Amino acid sequence: MYSFFWRLLPGxxxxxxxxxxxxxxxxxxxxxxxxFPWVSAMMPYNDVSV
Known part of the structure; x- marks a missing residue:
């Protein structure tokens, strides 16, 4: 897969x-x-209650 991208690049x-x-x-x-900020807002560890 990486060789495909490497061949695709010019120069x-x-x-x-x-x-x-x-x-x-x-x-x-x-x-x-x-x-990452978008995913972090959806994680359950933000709903902490003590």
């Missing part, structure tokens, strides 16, 4: 590496800023 391998790193960082920040 020589240094350019592919830079594009891959940019995509990985973008996915990381998307998860941290959007997905």
């Amino acid at each position: 020589p391998w240094p350019v592919k590496l830079i594009i891959t790193l940019i995509i990985a960082v973008a996915v990381f920040f998307l998860l941290m800023e959007v997905v």
Whole structure:
């Protein structure tokens, strides 16, 4: 699967590496800023009563 994405990217391998790193960082920040806070609000551990 990863070889398919690697072949899909344009340019020589240094350019592919830079594009891959940019995509990985973008996915990381998307998860941290959007997905994880949304999922955290739906988790049952927020309903704590003592």
